[in-house]
Amino acid sequence: MKKLLTASFFALIIGGMTSCSVQKQSAANKVELPNKKEVLEVSRRVNQYFMNKWPDTKKDIVGKKVWPSNLWTRAVYYEGLMALYTIDPKKEYYDYAMSWANNHKWDLQRGTYTRNADHQACGQTYLDLYEIDGRKHPERIKNVKAAMDSMIATPKVDDWWWIDALQMSMPIFTKLGRITGEQKYFDKNYEMYAYTKYKHGGNGLYNQADKIWWRDKSFVPPYKEPNGEDCYWSRGNGWVVAALAKTLHDTPKSDPHYQEYLQDYKDLLAALLPIQREDGFWNVSLHDPNNFGGKEMTGTALFVYGMAYGVNNGLIDRETYLPVLVKAWNAIAKDSVQPNGFLGWVQGTGKEPKDGQPLSVSKEPDFEDYGLGCLLLAGSEVYKLK
Structure with a gap:
């Protein structure tokens, strides 16, 4: 009798697990993938709007002050353009990116030896263009390589004190590591990432309990949102998602830190699941939906990018994430x-939910370029869904 009861118990458990799995599979099967032609049309339309508005790739960006057009906001746009180029290889995209890089002499904002991640971000596109043309033009990566080599030459590892920096600079280290085959780029990348994760702000900017990141030390507790929760900024965590997706793409699985990157990536995406809005977006404040609550595109697009990348590369569970990312893309x-x-x-530039508020469907942010870059990154991965 005891054996029969035990067998029955395990049969019930296995049956329940199988039923759960079938339900998840069924839910995923019911999700209608975005039409590839429509995804491409949307990506082309928003990109053309921008290219028409900014035909001169060297023109300074004028706002509260004047910025050169190789600053981080424009660099994020070109990251998106390079992603669009992988699914829609139009010569006009290549020419536009080449014009931008040539106009800035393939140099970083504020020079070759800057340690500021925002000033380095343009190097991601320089590296992409170097590879697109078969690695035949080493002058294209001379300056960005010199900048990263100068960082490696020092023991300093605390430069990334705000989480946006991870997306601006981590992919440069890992791209260089893959291109050159030199381990030093992967090693320095992890040392700096680990300092941000475990040290900055006292005990690191990563909340091990919630699996989400504080933007910088200003938001580490005792700082609280109006509802008493921690302040987790949507786009800031979107930058982390993008940084980890790109890092995983270029870091060898044999690297001693690959599994940590992968776990952090999975944990952050899992933390996003229960807080998606009913309309498909995420709020600017991830744990306080009433603090400037409302739709926000940039953080949402970066989450779509990270989830779609994970599904396309078998890193996360398709049945769990496909309905979530499709809902967000459709929104x-x-x-x-x-x-x-x-x-x-x-949402305009800033560091927290209140910046650039209020948002609307017609409000022009202080910079239009990085939001487009976020969308193009998302669209390029959504297009690849099968």
């Missing part, structure tokens, strides 16, 4: 992308 395409290619619900 962006429906509610953010306008008929002329303008992007609504884009």
Whole structure:
């Protein structure tokens, strides 16, 4: 009798697990993938709007002050353009990126030896263009390589004190590591990442309990949102998602830190699942939906990018994440992308939920370029879904 009861118990458990798995599979099967032609049309439309508005790739960006056009906001756009080029290899995209790089002499904002991640971000596109042309033009990566080599030459590892920096600089180290085959780039990348994760702000900017990141030490407890929760900024965590996806793409699986990157990536994506809005977006404040609550495109697009990348590369569970990312992409395409290619619900530059508020479908942010880059990154991975 005891054996029969034990067998029955395990049969019930296995049956329940199988039923759960079948339900998840069934739910994923019911998800209608975005039409590839429509994804491409949306990506082309928003990109064309921007290229028409900014035909001169060297023109300074004028706002509260004047910025050169190789600053981080524009660099994120070109990251997105390079992603679009992988699925839609139009010569005009290549020419536009080449014009930008040539106009800035393949140099980083504020010179070759800057340690600031924002000033280095343009190097990601320089590296992409170097590879697109078969690695035949070493002058294209001379300056960005010199900058990263100068960082490696010192023991300093605390440069990335804000989490946005991870997306701006980590992919440069890992791209160089893959291109050159030199381990030093992967090693320095981890040392700096680990300092941000475990040291900055006292005990690191990564909350091990919630699996989400504080933007910088200003938001580490005792700082609280109006509802008493920690302040987790949507786009800031979006930058981390993008940084980890790109790092995983270029870091060998044999690297001693690959599994830690992978676990952090999985944990952060899992933490996003229960806090997605009903309309498909995420709020600017991830744990306080009432603190400047509303649609926000940039953080949402970066989460879509990270989830779609994980599904496409078998890193995360398709049945769990496909419905979530498709819902988010559809929301962006429906509610953010306008008929002329303008992007609504884009939070302006800043570091926390209150910056750039209030948002609307028609409000033009202080910079239009990085929001487009986020969308193009997302669209390039959504297009690849099978």
